[in-house]
Structure formats: structure tokens, C-alpha cells
Amino acid sequence: MYLSNYHSHCTFCDGRSSMEDFVKFAIPHGIKKYGFSSHAPLPFLTKWTMLADDFADYEKEFYRLKLKYEGQIELYLGLEVDFIHNCSDIENEFFSDKKLDYTIASIHYLDKISENNYWSIDGGFREFDAGLNLFFGGDIRLACKRFFEITGLMLEKGGFDIVGHFDKITYHALKYKDFNVTDKWFVDMVTVSLQLVKSKGIILEINTKSLAEYGITFPHAAFYPVINELQIPIHVNSDCHYPNHVDAGFRQTYMELKQTGFKTMRQLFDKQWVDVEFDENGLK
8 A cells, every 4th residue: 555646845946845855754654656746937936936947956856866765765757837827827938848747737826916916816815805806896706707717728728637726716715604615606617617627638636735724625525426426537635845744634535535436546657647546545
């Protein structure tokens, strides 16, 4: 039995420790397959994405660790690529010559506030609430509709392997009294988007980053039955920024997925994604 994690962040972006620190934690905790997925550079500067000039060092350190820990853990080189409508995606020139094992596409920003300034749905609540009022007059339904419209554009464009924290807007949406993940309008919206994930053959990440603190995964556990019914390929990632979060929430999530009816998770073998059986203790 083993575990895997393909979504992680280190000091090349907004992670809180070196690449090697994560590897040192992962090995004794049963992680057999581990991927680095720093936030890829954007066309504008941020405090949390990699600088384009740092990619060579990121790549060099990865291959140093891959060689050093060969036989102890399988390491993979990836990036988390932001999709910002009419601004940034996997087709940016930066990615044209990069040799990666995989990419994760995610949405952190929605609409443009001003030049190189976009509304973040993944920052602090004050920022989220300000954007909600600015763009949608405080209507969380309209914001969710916009989020999944952008998700649809991202999925249609494709070019990546994994969709990250699929319904991340629920992170703040759940703080509004007129929002519930089981509301029909939201369920219908999510289901349509999941059907598109299925049609595109993209891996759906089950992201455990917020499980310990907020009791939720992305996508929300309420949608596990729909995902299973659609037979969308999945795997579980922790989106870790600290080494001790490498396997955070995994056992609980594996158990809940198994109880829902999932039988396999998709894993990387020699540049090919393969379905692997699992139970509450890990992958077989």
C-alpha cells in the first residue's frame, strides 16, 4: 500500500519550505509518488507565483532530488497553471519549451479590477467580499455562475492533465447565509461542469487542503456520488504548502471515496496515467 500527491508548493512559489524538506517528510509517511507543482509565472507579478527566471533553478533542483532519492520515492515535475480569461493559460509562451511530467489547471482569479489586478476568489474573505459586491452586487449565485462559466472556458481550451480544486469558490461562498452546496441551482451548475470534465477526459483532483480546518474538500464531498456515477478519473492531492501537510486528510478522504463506490485512482507510470485500485489505507 502507498500514497501519492501530485499537488504541492515549495519556496519556488508560496510554499513554506524547500523541495527537499517535502521529500524528506513524504518518504517515511508512505508517499511513493510525489509531484512538485509550483504556481507557474503569470504575465504580471504576484507574491505567490514562481518568477519566470527561477524555472531553471526549479528544474535543476528537481533533477538533483530525483537522482538523490532514486529508489526511495518517485518524483515528478509539474506546474499549477492559472487560467485567467483573456490573460493567462497553458498556451502562454512560457510553457512552449517546458518539459513537464504533468500540469494542473486551476482558477484563482476571476474578473479584472484594473491593470494587472484581478479579483481573487482564493485570498482573504474581505477581498472576496469586496469583489463580490463590485462585480455582482453581493449576489453569490451570480458569482458562482461566473466561476463555472470560466471553468467551462478552461476545460474547453484543455491542454492540461488535472483540474485543481474544482469548486474552490465554495471556500468563501459557504460563509454566506443564502448559499448551500445542496441547493438545486448550485448542484445543477456543478453537475453540468462535471459532465464537461468527463467529456474532456481530464483527471479531477480531490483536494484535501481545507479538510482539517474547514471540514471540506474540493470538490465538496456532496458531489462524490455524481463524480462516481460519471466515472470521472480522480486522484487525491493535499495542495500542501508545509511538509507536514503532504498527506493531510488522505486516509479520511480515501475512506469516504471508497464508501461512495470509487474503486480506482489515476496514477502516473512512465508518463502514462493508469487506474490503480485503492482502499481506505492507500493505493494497491
